[in-house]
Amino acid sequence: MSRVGLRFFQNSRAAFRNAQSPFRRFGARFQSSDAAAEQQSTFQRLWNSPVGVKTVHFWAPVMKWALVIAGISDLSRPAEKLSLTQNGALTATGAIWTRWCMIITPKNYLLAAVNFFLGCVGVVQVGRIYNYRKSLEGSSTEAAKDMEKEVVDSAxxxxxxxxxxxxxxxA
Structure with missing residues (x-):
């Protein structure tokens, strides 16, 4: 770290330590009973949180939003160019990890949200593929059988x- 960056960090730490909580003017009923949390600023509480900015619990969901954005951008692609296995995997990933985020400790609502939307995008895309194949073959059972055969062959x-x-x- 450069000297300028180090000085900036050291000077800004004092400012964050001395920051007043916006709820202090409302009296003790809004104040935390934990003395350490009371003295920390909002930034410090976010920084030191078990799902805070310096943990993978924060950065993994932030990066995973790229998958959701890519899935949303695929809505403009024709259905014949979409991959059933890829979108099925996105759907399964979204469903499984949304549930898992509510079981693990600490609960990671940011990760649950991104996985929920990932599953939604996957369901929409699989639905588009199903409707496209149904329109080609004329019946929904043929389209479902074709999709099932593709997934089984891929597996x-x-x-x-x-x-x-x-x-x-x-060997």
Whole structure:
């Protein structure tokens, strides 16, 4: 870190330590019972939080929004160019991780939100693929069977590749 940056950091720390809480003027009923939290500014509480800015619990969801944005931008693509396996994986990821975010400690609502929207984008895209294939074949059962066959074949290919890699590694 440069000397200028270090001096800026040291000078700004004092300003954050001395910052007054906006709720102090309303009396004791809004104040925390924890003396350490009472003396910390909002920035310090965010910084030192178990899901704060200096943890992966903050940055992972921030970066994952790129997947949601990419999925939303794919809404303009024609349905025949969309990948069923990719969008199925996004749907499953969104559903599984949204639930998991409510189980883990600390609860990560930012991650739950991004995963919820990721699942929603995946469901919309899978629905678009289904409707497109239904319009080609004329019946919904044929479209569902075609999609099922594609997913099963893809899973079998992945399993075969994994088995081949294990065999190659053990030989």
């Amino acid at each position: 079998k290919n992945v399993a075969a590749n994994a088995e081949a890699a294990v065999e190659k590694k053990s």
